[in-house]
Amino acid sequence: MTDTTERPALPDHLSTDERSPHHVAAIFEHDVGIRFNDKERNDVQEYCISEGWIKVPVGNKVDRKGNPLTIKLKGRVEAFYR
Structure with a gap:
């Protein structure tokens, strides 16, 4: 299967939270x-490649x-x- 659409380059820091400044809707x-x-x-909810970390949820706990x-x-x- 070939994808004819252009994919944007993946950033160094990306978040799934729409309120975050690191959220890029085109990538999702x-x-x-x-x-x-x-x-x-x-x-994974957020990552940073250069700093070497990811953020993941802790079970079903919410703030x-x-x-x-x-x-x-x-x-x-x-x-x-x-």
Whole structure:
């Protein structure tokens, strides 16, 4: 299967939260994958490749505004299009 549409370059820092300044809606029109320490992760909410971290939710815990609580994990981060 060949994709004829142009995919935007993946940024160094990306967030799934629409309120974040690091959210780029054009990228989420395509399927993005994150590999963290050589293991593909499906629960990443934010990443930074140059600083080597990802943010993932902590179970079903939410803050007082209803947003999921996240923890920052450090390691090797790779972003790619599927």
